[in-house]
Amino acid sequence: MITYALNLVIYFFIDLILVLSVNLQLGLLGIANLGFMLFMGLGGYLGALLSMGPNSSVALQHYFFGATLPFPLPMIGGILLGMLVGLGVGYLVLTNMRGHYLAIMTLAVFMIGYTFLQGVVPIVNGENGLYNIPQPLSAIAGAGHFSYQWEFAVLAGLLAILSFWFCQRVIHSPFGRAAKAVRENESGAEALGKNPFRIRLIVMVAAAGLTALAGVLMAQYVTAWSPPAWSLTEIFPAMAALIVGGRGNNWGAALGTFVIYILVGQGIGFIPIMANNPNAEYAIQWTIFGALVVAFLWFRPAGLIPERKARWPERTSHRQATSPPMSHVEEATHG
Amino acid sequence: MLKRTSLESQAGRLAVKNLEVGYGSIPIVRGASVEVEPNRIVGIIGPNGAGKSTFLKGVMGILPPRAGTVVYDGRPLQGLRPDQIVSRGIGYVPQLRDVFDNLTVAENLDIGGHIARAGRNQRKDEIYSQFPVLAERRHQSAHTLSGGQRRLLALARALMSKPRVILLDEPSAGLSPQAMDTVWEHLGKLKDQGLALLIVEQKARALLSIADWVYVLVDGRNAVDASGAVLLDDIANLGKIFMGGSESNTDNHVNSVIH
Amino acid sequence: MLSAVGFTLQWGVSNVINWAYVDFMTLVAFLDYTFTHYLHWNFWPAAILSVLLIGVLSLAMNQLLVQPFLKRGIKFFNMLIVTFGLGTIVQYLIEVIWGPTFFSITVGGQQPIHVVGVKLTVAQLIIIGVAAASMVGFHLLLTRTDLGKAMRAVSVDPSLAQVSGIRTNAVLNMAWFLSGVLCGMAGLVLAFNTASFDSTTGTVYILQILAVVVLGGIGSPYGAMGAALIIGLVGEWAALLINPYFNVVVSLLALIVVLLWRPQGLFRSLTSGSGGGTA
Amino acid sequence: MDNDTILECHDVVCTFGGVRAVNEASLSIERGTITGLIGPNGAGKSTLVNAISGHVRLDHGYVAFDGQPITRLRPHQVAERGLVRTFQLASEFPNMTVLENMMTAPHRQAGENFFSAVFSKGRWQREEERHLIEARTLLASFGLQAKEEEYAGNLSGGQKRLLELARALMTRPTMLLLDEPMAGVSGPLIDALADHILRLNRETGLTFLIIEHDLGFMEKVCDRVNVMVNGSVLTHGTMKELREDERVVEAYLS
Amino acid sequence: GSGSAAASGSPVVIDVFSPFSGPNAFIGNQYNLPPVSLAAKLINQDGGVLGHKVQVITTDSGQDVGDAVSAANKLFAQYPNLNGEVGITSDVASAVVPLFNTHKIPMMSLAGNEALDKSHYTYFYRVASPDSLQGAAMAQAALKLGYKTAAILMDNSGSTQSNVPALVKAYERHGGKVVVNLALASDQSSYRTEVEKVAAAHPQVIFTETDPQTAATLFANMKQLGILGIPTIGGQEVDVPAYFQAVANAVGGYSVEDKFLRVSVFTASKTPGFPYFQQEWNKIEPKKDGPAGPIQGATYDAANILALAMDAAHSTNPTVYVKYIRKVTDNPSGQVVTNYAQGAKLLKEGKQISYQGAVGPLKFNQYNWPTEGFDLFKLNASGKLVPMFHQPGASVANFYLH
Ligand SMILES: Nc1ncnc2c1ncn2[C@@H]1O[C@H](COP(=O)(O)OP(=O)(O)OP(=O)(O)O)[C@@H](O)[C@H]1O
Ligand SMILES: Nc1ncnc2c1ncn2[C@@H]1O[C@H](COP(=O)(O)OP(=O)(O)OP(=O)(O)O)[C@@H](O)[C@H]1O
Ligand SMILES: [Mg+2]
Numbered sequence A: 001m002i003t004y005a006l007n008l009v010i011y012f013f014i015d016l017i018l019v020l021s022v023n024l025q026l027g028l029l030g031i032a033n034l035g036f037m038l039f040m041g042l043g044g045y046l047g048a049l050l051s052m053g054p055n056s057s058v059a060l061q062h063y064f065f066g067a068t069l070p071f072p073l074p075m076i077g078g079i080l081l082g083m084l085v086g087l088g089v090g091y092l093v094l095t096n097m098r099g100h101y102l103a104i105m106t107l108a109v110f111m112i113g114y115t116f117l118q119g120v121v122p123i124v125n126g127e128n129g130l131y132n133i134p135q136p137l138s139a140i141a142g143a144g145h146f147s148y149q150w151e152f153a154v155l156a157g158l159l160a161i162l163s164f165w166f167c168q169r170v171i172h173s174p175f176g177r178a179a180k181a182v183r184e185n186e187s188g189a190e191a192l193g194k195n196p197f198r199i200r201l202i203v204m205v206a207a208a209g210l211t212a213l214a215g216v217l218m219a220q221y222v223t224a225w226s227p228p229a230w231s232l233t234e235i236f237p238a239m240a241a242l243i244v245g246g247r248g249n250n251w252g253a254a255l256g257t258f259v260i261y262i263l264v265g266q267g268i269g270f271i272p273i274m275a276n277n278p279n280a281e282y283a284i285q286w287t288i289f290g291a292l293v294v295a296f297l298w299f300r301p302a303g304l305i306p307e308r309k310a311r312w313p314e315r316t317s318h319r320q321a322t323s324p325p326m327s328h329v330e331e332a333t334h335g
Numbered sequence B: 001m002l003k004r005t006s007l008e009s010q011a012g013r014l015a016v017k018n019l020e021v022g023y024g025s026i027p028i029v030r031g032a033s034v035e036v037e038p039n040r041i042v043g044i045i046g047p048n049g050a051g052k053s054t055f056l057k058g059v060m061g062i063l064p065p066r067a068g069t070v071v072y073d074g075r076p077l078q079g080l081r082p083d084q085i086v087s088r089g090i091g092y093v094p095q096l097r098d099v100f101d102n103l104t105v106a107e108n109l110d111i112g113g114h115i116a117r118a119g120r121n122q123r124k125d126e127i128y129s130q131f132p133v134l135a136e137r138r139h140q141s142a143h144t145l146s147g148g149q150r151r152l153l154a155l156a157r158a159l160m161s162k163p164r165v166i167l168l169d170e171p172s173a174g175l176s177p178q179a180m181d182t183v184w185e186h187l188g189k190l191k192d193q194g195l196a197l198l199i200v201e202q203k204a205r206a207l208l209s210i211a212d213w214v215y216v217l218v219d220g221r222n223a224v225d226a227s228g229a230v231l232l233d234d235i236a237n238l239g240k241i242f243m244g245g246s247e248s249n250t251d252n253h254v255n256s257v258i259h
Numbered sequence C: 001m002l003s004a005v006g007f008t009l010q011w012g013v014s015n016v017i018n019w020a021y022v023d024f025m026t027l028v029a030f031l032d033y034t035f036t037h038y039l040h041w042n043f044w045p046a047a048i049l050s051v052l053l054i055g056v057l058s059l060a061m062n063q064l065l066v067q068p069f070l071k072r073g074i075k076f077f078n079m080l081i082v083t084f085g086l087g088t089i090v091q092y093l094i095e096v097i098w099g100p101t102f103f104s105i106t107v108g109g110q111q112p113i114h115v116v117g118v119k120l121t122v123a124q125l126i127i128i129g130v131a132a133a134s135m136v137g138f139h140l141l142l143t144r145t146d147l148g149k150a151m152r153a154v155s156v157d158p159s160l161a162q163v164s165g166i167r168t169n170a171v172l173n174m175a176w177f178l179s180g181v182l183c184g185m186a187g188l189v190l191a192f193n194t195a196s197f198d199s200t201t202g203t204v205y206i207l208q209i210l211a212v213v214v215l216g217g218i219g220s221p222y223g224a225m226g227a228a229l230i231i232g233l234v235g236e237w238a239a240l241l242i243n244p245y246f247n248v249v250v251s252l253l254a255l256i257v258v259l260l261w262r263p264q265g266l267f268r269s270l271t272s273g274s275g276g277g278t279a
Numbered sequence D: 001m002d003n004d005t006i007l008e009c010h011d012v013v014c015t016f017g018g019v020r021a022v023n024e025a026s027l028s029i030e031r032g033t034i035t036g037l038i039g040p041n042g043a044g045k046s047t048l049v050n051a052i053s054g055h056v057r058l059d060h061g062y063v064a065f066d067g068q069p070i071t072r073l074r075p076h077q078v079a080e081r082g083l084v085r086t087f088q089l090a091s092e093f094p095n096m097t098v099l100e101n102m103m104t105a106p107h108r109q110a111g112e113n114f115f116s117a118v119f120s121k122g123r124w125q126r127e128e129e130r131h132l133i134e135a136r137t138l139l140a141s142f143g144l145q146a147k148e149e150e151y152a153g154n155l156s157g158g159q160k161r162l163l164e165l166a167r168a169l170m171t172r173p174t175m176l177l178l179d180e181p182m183a184g185v186s187g188p189l190i191d192a193l194a195d196h197i198l199r200l201n202r203e204t205g206l207t208f209l210i211i212e213h214d215l216g217f218m219e220k221v222c223d224r225v226n227v228m229v230n231g232s233v234l235t236h237g238t239m240k241e242l243r244e245d246e247r248v249v250e251a252y253l254s
Numbered sequence E: 001g002s003g004s005a006a007a008s009g010s011p012v013v014i015d016v017f018s019p020f021s022g023p024n025a026f027i028g029n030q031y032n033l034p035p036v037s038l039a040a041k042l043i044n045q046d047g048g049v050l051g052h053k054v055q056v057i058t059t060d061s062g063q064d065v066g067d068a069v070s071a072a073n074k075l076f077a078q079y080p081n082l083n084g085e086v087g088i089t090s091d092v093a094s095a096v097v098p099l100f101n102t103h104k105i106p107m108m109s110l111a112g113n114e115a116l117d118k119s120h121y122t123y124f125y126r127v128a129s130p131d132s133l134q135g136a137a138m139a140q141a142a143l144k145l146g147y148k149t150a151a152i153l154m155d156n157s158g159s160t161q162s163n164v165p166a167l168v169k170a171y172e173r174h175g176g177k178v179v180v181n182l183a184l185a186s187d188q189s190s191y192r193t194e195v196e197k198v199a200a201a202h203p204q205v206i207f208t209e210t211d212p213q214t215a216a217t218l219f220a221n222m223k224q225l226g227i228l229g230i231p232t233i234g235g236q237e238v239d240v241p242a243y244f245q246a247v248a249n250a251v252g253g254y255s256v257e258d259k260f261l262r263v264s265v266f267t268a269s270k271t272p273g274f275p276y277f278q279q280e281w282n283k284i285e286p287k288k289d290g291p292a293g294p295i296q297g298a299t300y301d302a303a304n305i306l307a308l309a310m311d312a313a314h315s316t317n318p319t320v321y322v323k324y325i326r327k328v329t330d331n332p333s334g335q336v337v338t339n340y341a342q343g344a345k346l347l348k349e350g351k352q353i354s355y356q357g358a359v360g361p362l363k364f365n366q367y368n369w370p371t372e373g374f375d376l377f378k379l380n381a382s383g384k385l386v387p388m389f390h391q392p393g394a395s396v397a398n399f400y401l402h
């Protein structure tokens, strides 16, 4: 049982990093990036390539290089690659595209990357993907799977907390405020001296780095990495987690991750009638998932923990509970 | 001085009684009453944030009234959707989002005439001759209009539906003095044609000199109402009424500015 | 192409990307299959009824799901999730009802006929005929009727449209019904063409549809038609020169290049006036 | 260019398709003055302001601010130099509170640098406290103090105008371009704001260029008023002079 | 048999770890679960294993390695006394096989992953030959039939693509020439362009392996372009009745007589146990899961082998019985049995057995995969498979390596 619990904890941490990164783009900035799983994929692959040995006929995999680097270099490499590609994609899509067009552009970039990595075997073994990926610091743990899981959980936990702290700082700082202003009204923000392109690009690069980190961790944890692990549909749970938890709020992101990935994603299997209905499990999981999202949007459109009103000390006498101006919500993403 | 007719149903009269409207749980308009009838211009003035626009939205069915009645032509309007209210013959020019940005001037007018197809083109031509600026720019997207042109278009769009009553939320905002004269003149003509006009304005002086009756709305309630001429005589007092009930406090404005 | 036009209509008019669209495309094939195989109906009644059913379903989806949400101020991204959730539910319902295997609808006359040097089957000829006819009808609808203008007004600013006297709800329902019908036709055509389908058949197409719609300019039916041609040609051309496996990549590359050059798509969209540049 | 000129526009031309919205407009504004810009609807006033602030590209001509050419700068670069504008249509940040709108305004905040935002909170916290006091003082003087925690999108039309002005002041500009700041603002408040503007001008030397159709207001605050007709600046002078100018009366005052 | 002995105590838990959702759901739902359930039913009718009832549970391996690892961990948590594992598909094998091995759970898998060809996971057994050898066998068969130029039309799934390198290498080394090699994206509406390319290259044979649905479209396109006359050779992936059905539907009957060939990893038709399996299969699942095919047979055998190994070891403890797996299948001194009841009876009597169930004798090599070899079949006009020749394992391996 403890193994499974640890396994869930690890998944929670990894998914949390992913959801946090999505929150930076979607929640804070309203960038409709539909291609963010590409960064996850790339992070996973580079993390794997950097830690695996050189390609040999014995390994029977086809990939183009292997560096056998020690921890934490593969991780850092993965993050850097994510950021680099994030920068490129950012320049491509953020220069003069908004709203739906931006969303589709990112989707196109994602699909190109996906089809390419899936179809061209010699890069990262195509559809079969990479396997036998070394796990970081596995040498210092005991031989058993069990004790290593503890170690990995601690590692993932530390990184998740670090990411959380990072995102908190980004959002609750003048930088985050400027980013929000860009989201709300671009030309208004520009007239106040904010550079929308620069702000968007920075957020995108930072988020890409975080997404890539989630990819590296996931690949190293499951010791294998193949296209289905970062396919298009993986974006939906991440976005659902944000809806349920609350966009623009990191605590919301954490709660949403827990609800969507752990409660819904894993909990369903424990309902007794599921036991011998393997194909119903998935269907029901998605139905609950869909219903939950719909219900949340209906009853709590701002999520469990909505974006916080910025508050400053003193002068709280006039506080009034009001809802955000609905007709304006997401106008910014509409371009 | 104008004699006010009784509440009893009179053809073409719009009577709003004790209207309460707000956003979510916050009450903004807390029981305001206004009446307007054909051949009349009725004005509403009041400080910023008094609830004037909210009042109009309540009448139009954009916000659901929590209390009060809206009766037009002897039949209640509350509970109807905005498009139903429009098709009863009530036109509306909103304060802010007032034209279809991405459609051309001509298309805006066509849509305005959506519910009154008969004679639509003729009315369009009339509007073009009344406001030649719009004719010049008929194939231009509305968002490329200047602020003043935009307001003209908003007014014209509402007129295209052949309304019997028309609610205007600050028609003069952004208009040059010249354009304002044209608009006031046009509104006067509409009144003479038998329309009922209900106008929210900040340019109190201009409104008072043309309106038959004016309501002063402060903090979501009727503060004063009188004929335009009477209020015009007493305009100095108006400022005090405004400030009395509003949240803004001008007295310490100037003093507090240390920049 | 049909599918893209229907999709662009929904997207353009109601500002909603309907991810469930492709699952409706799948559903129509199953409905048709049921009518012809279990109820032994003839080809035409079965096809027409299943297409109409999809139209009605699409309308119901708008009325019962999309509109209530839009009224609550939920837009774009969140709607994407809602429709995605619905799509998955539809997909799994199909799986539960009809089973996880695949089916085939066969139309007679699979033998190719030579038409100006191109080998086409009878089924493909029917498809081309139906597509052309519905495009003409659609064109007339948008340009000759008030409904067309009303749709555009609603798509630009629903609340203003309503205070201009347009029955926004009815207009939206109409738009969804029409696009549902187009979706149904597209789904049937697809099923005839593919020779086999299962509960996931439609999902493969979402990308192609999105690419076509965006390339054409969101909400622009003519754009969608043109873009479908372009994407199709580029894809075929790429398939011949390179590996057909990568024709998606090449189409998407074309999309990116075009968008970099014209960020609003190739064609003027339903929602922009003739003077409209970029804004 | 003489030393006291802070903003200089020379032969500015802006065209949209076939429309010449601004047609060889020239303008020069002295430091520390309040200048008005009036003209019929569609004369090109807003477009000229857009051209100055970088929101619209010039087809011809140049703009210089503080002795430096700013013709091709992006809007945020223009703003950073201290030339700040407001919009004719409301441009608040709707889902941010009124106070947050204000706090966003100051230029070059230490915490807007990504790295110090994340890694050295101490550096910008002090600054935040200072801005907070400033923001609250300004809000109070615009009668918006009660609304500081309200979402800006929930303000009334007039309140949005006020916020726009307050936010622009919050940037500590060298010069302000105001596009119809008083449209929709109630009469008594206009008078108070006029005093406010005059006082700012006198006490801090802030330069203003104001577009307004409310001539009473213009008369009260402006040292000089430019008249724009058909895309070019026809003439300038005090309000009193202009009222006597036949061309102006014909074109604008009717 | 001794059906009277009531099963007692805690059940023997056998898990089926397969995709039950997503595009590959049919593998779990049709190929893996029904045959294991059938085996369990027959075993339980016989009184269970050592008196314990067999309980079949399922685990959805999901759509990717991440899902699979999590599902496996959950499985270990929920069933600490898991006795055996059947399933594990090639898409997730590389990630989960090590986990099951660490947890010491004997696995019987059909995954053909090259990566596991030289594995030393002591709990991991395969009931099918590696993909690489299968690719070589396809090449060998083609050359034996005299086809010197070939087109390759494989879908882009991992399990088919992993045949390709070996296929190309072996084919070209022995004088063949691959003129077109295309990966097909699954479930497209048309493969006309691909088929046109093939037609233009005039190959003598087409190597093709896809999922059934893709095959339906592919063959329909081939018919439209008039190249059904070119023989096709497929492998394990096409070794399912659903595939034949799909192709038959698409081209209108089994008119591909003599042209539709397939290299089978399993020697189903030769195996003495197949008729019994088929008969039992038809009793329970005549319609729902289609006719019995070799893949289902192999999975059914996998479950029986685990049970027989337990019987032989007199223990349901994985660490004990795992060593008996070889002793019940590939045992020259054992008596041949064709179903569980026979085997259990003999084992109880203290005799040795050699189980030859629905698919041929499984002779495991040092890497725990069967070396029996391959058979070439053709599909005749009435949809029956007709054996053509046998390709011994050693000969294929030799063909591959030299
Ligand atoms: N993007 C554009 N495309 C076409 N014409 C435009 C565009 N922007 C502005 N115009 C035209 O340029 C002219 C000047 O507009 P501008 O907004 O500068 O006027 P303005 O002087 O500010 O008027 P107002 O007092 O009404 O605000 C108008 O006639 C307008 O229609
Ligand atoms: N969507 C909303 N949600 C919450 N409060 C709102 C909303 N819109 C307006 N308010 C509040 O309601 C009050 C009245 O607004 P309204 O727009 O009716 O004022 P108004 O009288 O038209 O003012 P103005 O003259 O400035 O246009 C204001 O205090 C405003 O802050
Ligand atoms: Mg108002």
Ligand SMILES: [Mg+2]
Residues within 6 Å of the ligand: B146, B147, B148, D045, D046, D047, D088, D179
């Ligand atoms: Mg203007």
